[in-house]
Amino acid sequence: MLRILLVTDTEKALGELRQSLGKRGHTLLPDAATAPALARLVEGQSPDLVLVDAESPLRDTLEQMAVMNRNAPRTVQMGESDADQRLLAAALALGVSVYGSHNATTAAIAPVLALIVARLTTTRPAVRVPVSERPVQVSLR
Amino acid sequence: MPTTASAGRLTPSSSKTHLRLGYVAQAECAPLVVAQRLRLAEQYGMTLELCRQPSWSALRDKLLRGELDAAQMLHGMAYGIQLGLGGQQADMAVLMTLSQNGQAITLSNALADAVMAGSSLRMKLVDTPRRRVFAHTFPTGTHALWLFYWLAAQGIHPLNDVRSVTVPPTQMAESLARGELDGYCAGEPWSTLASNSHHGTTVVTSSEIWPDHPEKALTCRLDFVKQHPDAARALIRILLEACQWLDDPALRPLAAPWLATPEVIGQPEHLILARLLGDYGKAPLRQPARPIRFFAGGEVNYPWLSDGLWFLSQFKRWGMTQEPASNVTVVKAVNQTALFAEAAGEAGVAVPPDAYRTSILMDGQPWNGINPEGYASSFSVRERSPVTGPRP
Numbered sequence: 001m002l003r004i005l006l007v008t009d010t011e012k013a014l015g016e017l018r019q020s021l022g023k024r025g026h027t028l029l030p031d032a033a034t035a036p037a038l039a040r041l042v043e044g045q046s047p048d049l050v051l052v053d054a055e056s057p058l059r060d061t062l063e064q065m066a067v068m069n070r071n072a073p074r075t076v077q078m079g080e081s082d083a084d085q086r087l088l089a090a091a092l093a094l095g096v097s098v099y100g101s102h103n104a105t106t107a108a109i110a111p112v113l114a115l116i117v118a119r120l121t122t123t124r125p126a127v128r129v130p131v132s133e134r135p136v137q138v139s140l141r
Numbered sequence: 142m143p144t145t146a147s148a149g150r151l152t153p154s155s156s157k158t159h160l161r162l163g164y165v166a167q168a169e170c171a172p173l174v175v176a177q178r179l180r181l182a183e184q185y186g187m188t189l190e191l192c193r194q195p196s197w198s199a200l201r202d203k204l205l206r207g208e209l210d211a212a213q214m215l216h217g218m219a220y221g222i223q224l225g226l227g228g229q230q231a232d233m234a235v236l237m238t239l240s241q242n243g244q245a246i247t248l249s250n251a252l253a254d255a256v257m258a259g260s261s262l263r264m265k266l267v268d269t270p271r272r273r274v275f276a277h278t279f280p281t282g283t284h285a286l287w288l289f290y291w292l293a294a295q296g297i298h299p300l301n302d303v304r305s306v307t308v309p310p311t312q313m314a315e316s317l318a319r320g321e322l323d324g325y326c327a328g329e330p331w332s333t334l335a336s337n338s339h340h341g342t343t344v345v346t347s348s349e350i351w352p353d354h355p356e357k358a359l360t361c362r363l364d365f366v367k368q369h370p371d372a373a374r375a376l377i378r379i380l381l382e383a384c385q386w387l388d389d390p391a392l393r394p395l396a397a398p399w400l401a402t403p404e405v406i407g408q409p410e411h412l413i414l415a416r417l418l419g420d421y422g423k424a425p426l427r428q429p430a431r432p433i434r435f436f437a438g439g440e441v442n443y444p445w446l447s448d449g450l451w452f453l454s455q456f457k458r459w460g461m462t463q464e465p466a467s468n469v470t471v472v473k474a475v476n477q478t479a480l481f482a483e484a485a486g487e488a489g490v491a492v493p494p495d496a497y498r499t500s501i502l503m504d505g506q507p508w509n510g511i512n513p514e515g516y517a518s519s520f521s522v523r524e525r526s527p528v529t530g531p532r533p
Contacts, residue, residue, distance in 0.1 A: 034321070035276075035307065035308040035309060035312060036274065036306060036308070036316060036321040039307075054199060054202070055195045055199060056195065056196070057195045057312070058196075059196045060196045060278065060307045060309065061307045061308065063197075063227055063228065063279065063307070064279065064305075064307035066227035067226050067280035067461055068461070068528050069528060074228055075228050077229075
């Protein structure tokens with residue numbers, strides 16, 4: 001079973017996967033919705049798998065840790081199996097980026113991808129506007 | 142830049158005539174925006190589609206998947222991808238540099254006040270029980286390396302003495318205001334937002350760290366250059382013309398409203414324009430800022446091999462790679478000096494006789510592209526063991 005972190009800074013319904021993943025026996029870490037929280041959780045709780053909206057600006061925070069720490073999760077590759085690669089492609093097509101640590105084997109990731117594809121395909125598509133893409137209010141003093 | 146009959150319209154059957162260009166919202170996307178607004182691609186029978194990306198990671202992924210043809214990228218990132226640092230390896234091409242200067246480091250007011258009152262940043266950090274947090278935008282990108290260089294030049298190890306995190310630039314000023322950050326290095330208008338809202342103080346500009354440093358690059362996959370050399374060469378000419386246009390300070394006020402639109406940056410025009418013109422207000426800078434520049438007779442745009450090798454030297458310095466920093470083949474494979482020289486020649490833009498230039502950085506260390514390995518290990522503050530590489 002995997003320790004999974006859901007990044008919930010956008011309107012993509014990743015938070016809705018929490019219950020289904022928990023029922024499958026995975027450990028769900030607290031959700032991360034800001035860059036400092038995400039960095040603290042990845043460094044402090046060593047998730048095996050991080051699921052994030054492919055359009056989330058927080059992906060750069062994950063990439064920073066992948067470059068600077070050999071044990072940090074990084075973009076997963078799904079080995080040789082066509083079926084596994086199709087699952088990853090399907091998750092990507094739904095706009096989910098998947099980062100895995102060395103504990104996240106292909107065999108462990110594949111059922112999670114299948115669940116993402118099943119759940120997010122049946123979930124009503126959310127409007128994909130990352131929070132940070134909305135205009136920031138600034139005071140004009 | 143003269144547009145001559147030799148501009149040569151592309152044959153639609155032989156090349157790409159519609160290019161999708163990726164960028165991330167910051168002032169240096171100006172050449173792309175100007176090229177599109179002034180319809181500079183039309184003389185080559187081409188059209189440009191600008192595609193804003195929410196992160197550098199998304200921009201890279203779309204470039205590698207072919208959803209984008211070319212992109213404005215943080216200088217340095219292309220070599221990180223070429224070396225496969227932290228992710229998938231892909232053969233990359235730097236077509237030209239798009240800008241120099243124009244970035245800044247902003248501190249919380251408390252930290253800035255202490256530094257201005259004469260205490261060294263290093264002493265101030267030692268005095269504090271908690272580890273201070275500094276943000277940048279991407280590990281192999283410019284902001285990380287300017288921040289690391291600046292901290293290290295003051296005897297502060299950016300990986301050990303402070304926490305270094307990546308925060309989306311759009312969120313940096315808010316994070317500083319909430320006390321989640323103690324400082325950050327970013328482009329504009331993301332630096333000016335903190336000082337404008339009085340939540341932070343810009344204390345140093347990137348031109349003080351490295352005068353006329355490379356900042357953003359025009360990049361694509363190497364196979365795009367091989368498959369569509371005409372389109373790649375035309376794109377260089379289009380952006381050379383846009384960069385030359387932007388180097389006239391009298392024209393920058395025309396570009397500012399284009400950049401300020403919600404589709405591009407979505408921030409007030411006057412904030413964008415001030416920093417485009419090198420106006421840092423009352424910022425307590427030790428040296429006057431060298432304003433962002435886009436052209437300088439083509440000096441900005443040439444893909445200097447010495448610039449590329451500097452990034453390799455810093456990747457090595459900070460333990461991001463175990464590759465020899467002196468691997469000039471990597472930089473020669475990525476930097477498209479010959480293609481640039483052809484395009485610049487056609488456009489009547491001077492090309493330097495030598496692909497190496499000499500710079501003096503803030504600590505007085507000269508950099509001329511010779512012996513990057515020795516340069517990387519010459520710094521007293523550096524990472525002694527690799528932070529990345531094959532997993533155990």
